[in-house]
Structure formats: C-alpha cells, structure tokens
Amino acid sequence: MTAPRIYRAALLVIGDEILSGRTHDRNIAQVASWLQVQGIRLTEVRVVADDMDAIVEAVNALRTRYDYLFTTGGIGPTHDDISVDAVAAALSVPVIVHPQARAILEHYYKDKDGGLTDARLRMARTPEGADLIENPMSGAPGIRHGNVFMMAGVPSITAQMLASLTGKLEGGLPVLSETVGGWIKESEVADLLRQTEKAHESCQIGSYPFFREGRTGANFVVRSTDRAELEACMAALCAGLDGLGLEYTPGGI
Amino acid sequence: MTAPRIYRAALLVIGDEILSGRTHDRNIAQVASWLQVQGIRLTEVRVVADDMDAIVEAVNALRTRYDYLFTTGGIGPTHDDISVDAVAAALSVPVIVHPQARAILEHYYKDKDGGLTDARLRMARTPEGADLIENPMSGAPGIRHGNVFMMAGVPSITAQMLASLTGKLEGGLPVLSETVGGWIKESEVADLLRQTEKAHESCQIGSYPFFREGRTGANFVVRSTDRAELEACMAALCAGLDGLGLEYTPGGI
Structure with missing residues (x-):
C-alpha cells in the first residue's frame, strides 16, 4: 500500500495590529480548524507587518514550499492595505482592476452613500490572472492566484470566504x-x-x-x-x- | 540628531496544538504587548509544529535576523517537548542538565507525589551556556541563551517569565x-x-x-x-x- 499523499498549507497573517498586540488574532485557529476538515495540514504560520518587502519574502518562501498558501489581511480600501500589491510583486505579475470584482462592487455599493468611490474600487484590484473568492457578507471578494488564497483580516469575513472554498480544494485524509x-x-x-x-x-x-x-x-x-x-x-x-x-x-x- | 536605534524581536510559537486549531494562541498578543512596553518591536511571528527540523530552521532564521528571539512552548516534561533539543541543535551546543534548574526543581517537588522523577528532571535540561528565567508559578524555569529566550506554552506561566524579564532587556523608545x-x-x-x-x-x-x-x-x-x-x-x-x-x-x- 502506498502511503496516502499529505497535503500541506501555510498561513500568512498580514497586519501591524497583530504584531502590536492590539488585536488578538482569531484567524490562525479558524483557518487551522477549517483546513483539518479539508484534509489539509496547516504546517507553518507567519505573521508579518503591512510591509512590502516582508510580505513579498514570506509569500515566496511559503507558496513554493507548501501545497497551499492562505493569507489574511491587507485587502481593504485604505492606504495600509498593500497585500494585493505585495502578492503581485511576489508572483511577478501586474496589478489589474478585475472586471468581475468591479461589477460585484458596483452592484454592492450602488445604493450606498457615495457609490463606488476610488477607495472602494481599490478592493477590485487583483494580481493579473486571479480568480475571485466569493464574499456574500461585504461584497469585496477574496482572491485566488494559483496556490495562493488571499482573504480578509476581519475574522467573520474570512469565515465566509472559507465557506465559499469548502470542498473545492484537493486534500488528503483528514486527521x-x-x-x-x-x-x-x-x-x-x-x-x-x-x-x-x-x-x-x-x-x-x-x-x-x-x-x-x-x-x-x-x-x-x-x-x-x-x-x-x-x-x-x-x-x-x-x-x-x-x-x-x-x-x-x-x-x- | 541621529535616528534612535530600533530594537526588533521575533516570536516563534512551537506547538501542534496551535496548528491543529485545537488551542487558540494567546501568547502572540501577550508577548507583543509586553515588548511594546520594553521599547522592542515585534516584527515577525512564526508558528511551527513540534518538529525538530522545523524548529531548528526557524530558530536560526530568526535569531540571526532580529535583536531578540522569543520562543513559547515545548519545554515541559513530556515526549513532545523537544524545544530544548531543537534550540541546542540550532546553536550547535550540547544539552546539559542545568545545576541551578535541577536545584529549583528538587526544591519545588520535594513534598510532591513522586518527588523529582526522570520526567520532571527533563525540565532542568538546557542548551549548554544558558541562564535561567525565573518562573515563580510552577518551578520549571525559562531559558535564556544569548539573544534567544525560551518560555512556556501555557500563557499564565509565560506571563510570569515575562514579568521576570521586565526592564532587563535593552530597548529603544517605546511606540x-x-x-x-x-x-x-x-x-x-x-x-x-x-x-x-x-x-x-x-x-x-x-x-x-x-x-x-x-x-x-x-x-x-x-x-x-x-x-x-x-x-x-x-x-x-x-x-x-x-x-x-x-x-x-x-x-x-
């Protein structure tokens, strides 16, 4: 009998607020528990600041080493949300405005104060070649590019994105x-x-x-x-x- | 005016229980908040399993890159507590039974069931050349070797070890x-x-x-x-x- 293949994942938590102690991370345990059910072993976690070089280095170290890399944080509308730019740099692809993400946000904000402002449109930016991860809660989607899955920092939104991915990733026997x-x-x-x-x-x-x-x-x-x-x-x-x-x-x- | 020196630290959380989602980590926020007060910036966190190679690699990556490396977990009496062996391997020094740690444990267990058993004596093992970090709560000390600080996985014990270190590490201006x-x-x-x-x-x-x-x-x-x-x-x-x-x-x- 051949030993069953083991699928392994890493999680990269991106955010100054975790490293300052201001926010207690809840995504590590959430992603870990979810991965167990998918038959994927969370093997390494890193937490880095909202810093371009630190994110790029960690993304490249982890995406090449594990079957899957999940990231949380830094995909919102503000100036400190640089995860899309950093992952695109790590993947050596440009950042584009994803047409489907733009359509989702146009629909989501159409009756809301100010509509789809430039700041909100930032949430439609993805590395070129990405697919979207559905987020029924707040419109702005997560992002999948190859084996890299980018999710929100807010745990309740991350939960929705994980739910969208349930059963869709190849895994091994659950532990x-x-x-x-x-x-x-x-x-x-x-x-x-x-x-x-x-x-x-x-x-x-x-x-x-x-x-x-x-x-x-x-x-x-x-x-x-x-x-x-x-x-x-x-x-x-x-x-x-x-x-x-x-x-x-x-x-x- | 010269820019003030910035002191940076990394934290390595060691433990299968965090990666399985079973235990919600509380040491990241605790260590992060404590470091802020010491004027030291927590710049990177990694979480790895109770796995020799994974710990050795992370210890060497982080201790050479930052002013301080803190570890939590894996210094107890059971078979899955391998952090001392892994850090010693990373530092290329042998593991010894630390005489002062042995004395602390002899005193702590002298009136307790079974006394200082072989299993309990495991908690006196340190990399050669280490100093101890006091732990008034449960006897077994933390370990300092150069810029590496090894602490318990149980957050209330880690808190006591951090208290023992308060004000003793060189830091910069607090953020x-x-x-x-x-x-x-x-x-x-x-x-x-x-x-x-x-x-x-x-x-x-x-x-x-x-x-x-x-x-x-x-x-x-x-x-x-x-x-x-x-x-x-x-x-x-x-x-x-x-x-x-x-x-x-x-x-x-």
Whole structure:
C-alpha cells in the first residue's frame, strides 16, 4: 500500500495590529480548524507587518514550499492595505482592476452613500490572472492566484470566504483526533504517553497542560488518519491511566 | 540628531496544538504587548509544529535576523517537548542538565507525589551556556541563551517569565499609540487617512475595520515614538473626521 499523499498549507497573517498586540488574532485557529476538515495540514504560520518587502519574502518562501498558501489581511480600501500589491510583486505579475470584482462592487455599493468611490474600487484590484473568492457578507471578494488564497483580516469575513472554498480544494485524509483530560500533572504520565505513542506508530499523542483555579491539569490528544488505530491507541492510553489510578474525562476538561 | 536605534524581536510559537486549531494562541498578543512596553518591536511571528527540523530552521532564521528571539512552548516534561533539543541543535551546543534548574526543581517537588522523577528532571535540561528565567508559578524555569529566550506554552506561566524579564532587556523608545473609532466605513475615510499619514512623517496610521451587530465600523490607530507628533497627527485626523461630518469616539469603539 502506498502511503496516502499529505497535503500541506501555510498561513500568512498580514497586519501591524497583530504584531502590536492590539488585536488578538482569531484567524490562525479558524483557518487551522477549517483546513483539518479539508484534509489539509496547516504546517507553518507567519505573521508579518503591512510591509512590502516582508510580505513579498514570506509569500515566496511559503507558496513554493507548501501545497497551499492562505493569507489574511491587507485587502481593504485604505492606504495600509498593500497585500494585493505585495502578492503581485511576489508572483511577478501586474496589478489589474478585475472586471468581475468591479461589477460585484458596483452592484454592492450602488445604493450606498457615495457609490463606488476610488477607495472602494481599490478592493477590485487583483494580481493579473486571479480568480475571485466569493464574499456574500461585504461584497469585496477574496482572491485566488494559483496556490495562493488571499482573504480578509476581519475574522467573520474570512469565515465566509472559507465557506465559499469548502470542498473545492484537493486534500488528503483528514486527521482525526480524540481527547481525554483530567486534573493530572503531565510529569506523572510522561512515560505512559511516550510508551503509548511508540506502540502505536500511526498515531501522535499531544500533551497540553494548563493551570485553572490554582490546580494543574492536562489534556491528551491522540491524532491519526486511521479511525481504528486512533481508537486502539486511545484505549491503550486510558488503560494506562487506569493503571496509574488517575481519573480522566473523555473529551477532555 | 541621529535616528534612535530600533530594537526588533521575533516570536516563534512551537506547538501542534496551535496548528491543529485545537488551542487558540494567546501568547502572540501577550508577548507583543509586553515588548511594546520594553521599547522592542515585534516584527515577525512564526508558528511551527513540534518538529525538530522545523524548529531548528526557524530558530536560526530568526535569531540571526532580529535583536531578540522569543520562543513559547515545548519545554515541559513530556515526549513532545523537544524545544530544548531543537534550540541546542540550532546553536550547535550540547544539552546539559542545568545545576541551578535541577536545584529549583528538587526544591519545588520535594513534598510532591513522586518527588523529582526522570520526567520532571527533563525540565532542568538546557542548551549548554544558558541562564535561567525565573518562573515563580510552577518551578520549571525559562531559558535564556544569548539573544534567544525560551518560555512556556501555557500563557499564565509565560506571563510570569515575562514579568521576570521586565526592564532587563535593552530597548529603544517605546511606540506610543492613540485610537479613535466609530461606526464609520473605512472606505469613506481612506483618502483622509492617507493624506493625514503623509502630512505626519513620523507617524503611522492603521485602519482596523470590524462588523458588529450587523453594522460596519472601524478603529483608527496612530503610532509614533514621539508624543507631540502623535498628538498633532491625531488632532489632524479628528479635524478631518469632523470635516466629513463623521462621529467618532476617543479610545476607539
């Protein structure tokens, strides 16, 4: 049996507001969860400022290395929205006003104050050769060029663009996961985790400690693309926790 | 007058749980906000899996490019905690058991179930030549080696390690910022933002749109290291918003 192909993606988050700490990023987790369902593994994330050189360098590093590159941020109407120019530069293509994007924006703004102003028309600019990603929420579309997918910075708009792409990208087997957790110090179960993972080659076990209400706990996540092996590994882990006399909760705490 | 030196940092977030979407990262915003106060600019963030090659490559790319590199995650007691080994490999130094870290852990675990087990002793391992970063919360220290600072993945522990480092790193002038916001479409003010920024060379203006309760709004953030120029730029921006008949709230909405 040939090993199934693994599809990998990177995410480039573009925006000063994340790097200043002003805005808490929500797109990493959103894109990560969505990719899991598509059978695509998010393998690397980078966050860079609204800076032409930084964006160009990251786009070229990531689009050549992974099957897919997603970007969020910098495709709005204001002066600090330079992602289209930067991606076009990275791809060595000119920026054009995309006729279909222009039509969408003309329709969207036709009854709105000021209509399709120059600033709004900026949102119809794409690297030449791009297709659009539908955005039912606020008109301005996302942009696809080859394996590069440009999406909004506002998480609710990004969600709509991801919904438009659902099921349309080639992926592999989705990674399945199961979790148990408890008020367990991970140092108590380190040997158990290591041995259990070793005995189940096609599974990975992650250990995620936390402190809550002044107490120490951890969740243990088993991941595999094979349902039967995942369940066998989780059963072995639970038997091991029983053997150590530790209480745990399926699904995690 | 010589331009003041700008100190720049990168953050490397290490952990499968962020890339799977299971855990929402909170360290990026936390480290970013802390660095601002230290007068250090967070310039790039990368997120990689608990994978030796990926960590080594990112550590070497980032530590050579920026004044400081911070890492979070992968310094606990379990088999998937490989950050110490990876950073040591990146620095081409061996991993040792740090005598002072060992003493801290012996003290911390002396009255606890099982005492200092082999698994717990893993948390005393450091790249050779490292200093420790104090962690009053859970004993196991962070690690400093040259310009690389290794911290925990659990945000509340990272917070304690950052507190231990406060005021100890050389930085430049902190970036100051002021915000106004309103139920304003950013496309209505794109020209105003561009012109205002152009007229105030030492300031940057960021525009951060959002959708809430079915309405469109935006916050506008002016940043500068110079208090007087920041205030002049903000005054000009507010005068411009007044001129357009737009209502806004100081501090943002």
